[in-house]
Amino acid sequence: MLIDTHKAEIENILSRYPVKRSALLPLLYLAQREEGYITESAMQEIAGILKLTPPQVYETATFYTMLNLKPVGKFHIQVCKSLMCALVGSDTLIGWIGKKLGIKPGETTPDKLFTLSAVECLAACGTGPMMQINDDYYERLTEDKVDRILADLRQTGSCALKTGPFMWPEPAGTQSQG
Amino acid sequence: MPTYEPILLKNMLQPGYTGSLADYERTGGYQALRKVLGKVNPADVTATVMKSGLRGRGGAGFPTGVKWGFLPKDYQGPRYLCCNADESEPGTFKDRQLIERDPHQLIEGILIACYAIGAASSYIYIRGEFVLGAKILEQAIGEARAAGYVGKNILSSGTTIDVWVHRGAGAYICGEETALLESLEGKRGLPRVKPPFPATHGLYNKPTVVNNVETLANLPHIMMRGAEWFASIGSPPKSTGTRVFCVSGHVTRPGNYEVPMGITFRELIYEHAGGMRGQKKLKAFIPGGASAPFLTPDHLDVKLDFESVAQAGSMLGSGGVTVMEEGTDMVWAALRLMEFFYHESCGKCSPCREGSSWLVQTMRRIINRRGRMADLETLIDLCNHIAGRTVCAFGDAEVSPILSTLKHWRHEYVTYIHAAEAANLIRPEPVGTKQ
Numbered sequence: 001m002l003i004d005t006h007k008a009e010i011e012n013i014l015s016r017y018p019v020k021r022s023a024l025l026p027l028l029y030l031a032q033r034e035e036g037y038i039t040e041s042a043m044q045e046i047a048g049i050l051k052l053t054p055p056q057v058y059e060t061a062t063f064y065t066m067l068n069l070k071p072v073g074k075f076h077i078q079v080c081k082s083l084m085c086a087l088v089g090s091d092t093l094i095g096w097i098g099k100k101l102g103i104k105p106g107e108t109t110p111d112k113l114f115t116l117s118a119v120e121c122l123a124a125c126g127t128g129p130m131m132q133i134n135d136d137y138y139e140r141l142t143e144d145k146v147d148r149i150l151a152d153l154r155q156t157g158s159c160a161l162k163t164g165p166f167m168w169p170e171p172a173g174t175q176s177q178g
Numbered sequence: 179m180p181t182y183e184p185i186l187l188k189n190m191l192q193p194g195y196t197g198s199l200a201d202y203e204r205t206g207g208y209q210a211l212r213k214v215l216g217k218v219n220p221a222d223v224t225a226t227v228m229k230s231g232l233r234g235r236g237g238a239g240f241p242t243g244v245k246w247g248f249l250p251k252d253y254q255g256p257r258y259l260c261c262n263a264d265e266s267e268p269g270t271f272k273d274r275q276l277i278e279r280d281p282h283q284l285i286e287g288i289l290i291a292c293y294a295i296g297a298a299s300s301y302i303y304i305r306g307e308f309v310l311g312a313k314i315l316e317q318a319i320g321e322a323r324a325a326g327y328v329g330k331n332i333l334s335s336g337t338t339i340d341v342w343v344h345r346g347a348g349a350y351i352c353g354e355e356t357a358l359l360e361s362l363e364g365k366r367g368l369p370r371v372k373p374p375f376p377a378t379h380g381l382y383n384k385p386t387v388v389n390n391v392e393t394l395a396n397l398p399h400i401m402m403r404g405a406e407w408f409a410s411i412g413s414p415p416k417s418t419g420t421r422v423f424c425v426s427g428h429v430t431r432p433g434n435y436e437v438p439m440g441i442t443f444r445e446l447i448y449e450h451a452g453g454m455r456g457q458k459k460l461k462a463f464i465p466g467g468a469s470a471p472f473l474t475p476d477h478l479d480v481k482l483d484f485e486s487v488a489q490a491g492s493m494l495g496s497g498g499v500t501v502m503e504e505g506t507d508m509v510w511a512a513l514r515l516m517e518f519f520y521h522e523s524c525g526k527c528s529p530c531r532e533g534s535s536w537l538v539q540t541m542r543r544i545i546n547r548r549g550r551m552a553d554l555e556t557l558i559d560l561c562n563h564i565a566g567r568t569v570c571a572f573g574d575a576e577v578s579p580i581l582s583t584l585k586h587w588r589h590e591y592v593t594y595i596h597a598a599e600a601a602n603l604i605r606p607e608p609v610g611t612k613q
Contacts, residue, residue: 016342018382021365025346025347064367065349082514084426087427125270126434165275166271
């Protein structure tokens with residue numbers, strides 16, 4: 001039960017809003033953080049906390065693309081396929097990642113490590129092609145870079161190539177894209 | 179290349195600037211708040227913003243001061259300010275930089291706006307994917323709270339203003355102000371029918387103002403340096419101040435460029451963004467994010483201000499300029515944007531929900547060399563049945579890639595259809611169309 005394990009956090013979230021239902025998205029995120037996806041029992045529990053009916057929770061949860069209602073891999077690779085990234089090669093990149101992992105967009109590797117999704121714009125159009133893996137952005141991608149990211153994630157669970165706070169013009173000494 | 183004084187990006191361009199409270203205060207941060215809080219009448223703050231000519235930087239370009247002025251004067255209950263940080267318009271990535279590199283500039287803007295409209299609570303609705311941005315904002319709000327800028331009795335002025343970060347969860351429509359409010363209330367992000375406008379019936383049905391990140395970030399500068407100073411920049415009287423334009427696509431240096439409004443697209447693309455990649459010719463560009471109709475090389479000398487771009491048959495929108503080089507397939511480009519709109523249509527209005535699917539199907543058929551000449555008329559007919567017939571502006575936005583590419587590059591559509599005819603791949607006419 002979320003209320004047993006995260007009582008303080010849930011109370012903190014509830015304290016921010018004058019109307020309880022506003023806490024729905026933050027609580028769904030909390031549930032997703034626990035399991036990797038939002039289980040039916042978590043939705044039932046959240047409904048109880050916010051004094052909503054389970055369908056009211058479900059109707060909101062189904063609307064948003066970032067809320068997973070079924071399990072995804074440990075690393076959810078979301079590659080932007082919108083026009084601005086497509087102009088600079090995102091389709092090739094999606095093909096490359098798919099080939100490396102042996103899966104198509106929408107699928108998960110048999111070892112449950114990687115899920116690949118082709119998603120719409122993630123607001124990094126000037127540094128495309130790009131992808132988001134779980135919480136982190138990876139930008140200005142090339143095949144080599146992707147290979148390194150996948151290998152690092154497989155080995156250590158994290159990768160130093162993720163982007164920090166976005167800056168343009170770039171600080172001196174960083175590699176610019178010509 | 180002409181250089182201009184940066185306003186919004188000024189701090190972050192200094193070497194070693196981290197965006198921390200100490201750094202921000204060192205560059206004169208929170209001085210505007212000190213100047214205003216308890217010393218200037220809130221109505222005069224609104225008047226100053228009105229006089230500055232600041233217009234919304236999120237896409238619609240509505241005058242900010244006028245928007246604030248719509249709030250009921252005599253209402254005694256709570257009011258809210260929502261900062262729209264749901265930056266999801268393809269081609270736009272300016273708010274991300276403003277949030278991640280200089281969060282206190284935004285927070286100060288929010289505090290000034292709250293003071294002007296009499297709001298004691300404000301929510302920054304940030305798109306869910308900006309996990310880093312949300313973290314940075316949370317940290318900055320914590321710093322500001324500890325320093326007495328946020329919370330109860332700010333700077334001993336007796337004013338209480340709270341700022342909270344609220345993460346969205348992946349829905350483009352939540353950048354539309356009423357959908358944002360619905361989402362913030364914990365519901366599906368479906369736009370509301372207007373009127374009533376958020377100014378009277380906004381968050382929890384209370385008077386609410388929704389302003390974009392860049393709009394709010396301008397406020398400390400306007401309060402510090404005056405409305406006349408701001409109004410003298412750019413292309414007065416209708417388009418004042420600078421704008422952070424996001425250049426993407428086939429240019430040498432894609433990125434964010436803060437320039438005064440009123441310079442030409444030619445200058446932005448060829449001088450600031452370094453011109454075309456590999457010296458190729460420019461074929462098309464989008465001036466204001468995915469919702470803006472495509473423009474051609476003939477429009478390169480159009481000025482980057484609201485009116486000039488509207489006269490050219492497009493819109494300045496969110497300031498996302500996407501450049502395409504010679505050889506780009508315009509049918510493919512329009513389809514790619516159409517797929518975005520199809521995916522992001524919220525489903526509330528039938529013309530948009532069903533129409534976006536039909537548009538994508540028809541476009542896919544054309545690009546797969548199964549199209550008929552009649553499809554072009556169908557596309558236009560469909561677009562005319564979507565635009566203007568939906569609750570929010572999404573309907574008008576989603577038809578712009580197709581209508582504008584059909585207007586300027588119709589021959590590319592025809593080429594696909596001729597290829598289908600030559601290969602004898604056309605599907606038979608649907609039943610019922612033969613007279």
